[in-house]
Amino acid sequence: MLEACQNPRDKALIALQFEGGLRGGELYDLRVGDVFDSTHSVGVHVDGKEGERPVHLIVSVPYLQQWLQAHPAGDDDTAWLWSKLSSPGRPSYTTFLNYFKMAAERAGVSKTVTPTNFRKSNTRWLVLHGFSQARIEDRQGRKRGSEHTARYMARFGDESNEKAYARLHGVDVGEEETEDVGPVTCPRCHRETPRHEDFCVWCHHALSFEATEEVDQLEDDMFDSAGQAQGDELDDLAEARKLMDEHPVLKRVLLGE
Known part of the structure; x- marks a missing residue:
């Protein structure tokens, strides 16, 4: 989908949501000033259902930096991060969702693509990379004991019930390889x-x-x-x-x- 994007804003938007897994409203409400530098990463301050939280980013950083350079008001901390291309004005939420839809259509993706779909995919991605349930809940702004996170841990965790039982009987269950996606x-x-x-x-x-x-x-x-x-x-x-x-x-x- 990234290669199907036609401007740096849409690339940054999709890359950040893939890595950050924010709620749609949290993503839409980001401002330029919410982006901050950290010791080992770049992050965004998110204000969501469970309060404020930092979400640290690595994979999406080059895309985000390029968009901030091209942003019509990239030096204004109060400007909306996902502005229009030629002005700092904020698009409607429907238009914002269409950024995902249009990129998906150009990429030949037949399924519906929304920030929520990316959020679910992000949960699976974090589980496959070995994140604990507590860390996923903190990163995604979920309450402790989230049913969603627990369900994904059971289904995609390294030691799901099925895998553990098969391994007990000597079955080679293999390991799903995770692709290295960090920037170079x-x-x-x-x-x-x-x-x-x-x-x-x-x-x-x-x-x-x-x-x-x-x-x-x-x-x-x-x-x-x-x-x-x-x-x-x-x-x-x-x-x-x-x-x-x-x-x-x-x-x-x-x-x-």
Whole structure:
């Protein structure tokens, strides 16, 4: 769904809800000033049914930072975090929900996609990553002994009744692998980029082996062309190569990224 988003706001919105698992109203009510830096993460202050709580983020941080840079009022702590793209005005809640719906449709997702669906998926994700019931309840702003959390712990926890009983009788129940989804640090600018990106979203440095190969091939093609160029053409190729070295984003443009 993230790749189906057409602007940094929608990417940040979906990434944050995937990782944060907030209630729809909590997510909608966030303001720019609710975002804060912490020792090991970035977080948001949430005011919900069970009171105020911090929700720490890592996976969604690059998306959130890019949206704050593009936000029409990113330096105004009182501005709504999920504003319109061209003004700090707040969209209606129906329009806000449509941001999820439209991204899902473009991504070919047939099921209904809402903040609540993401919240449920977040519970499962936290269970699979080994979070205790108490920590999940604290993070999601649920009361102690939440039936929802207990149900997900029983169904997806490492030692569900079925798994424990099968293991008792020597059955290899296997373990469901959890995908590493945290951001990666760019070796060039030292800022964080979503793991699935081939190029740094900040300085456009190639991050994957495939991206590096494509850039090297592009430069080799230019070098081969230089061997047949003459006069002004040779000067133009030399200038183009210099510009690409100074501005890596040009390489992405030429590669059709």
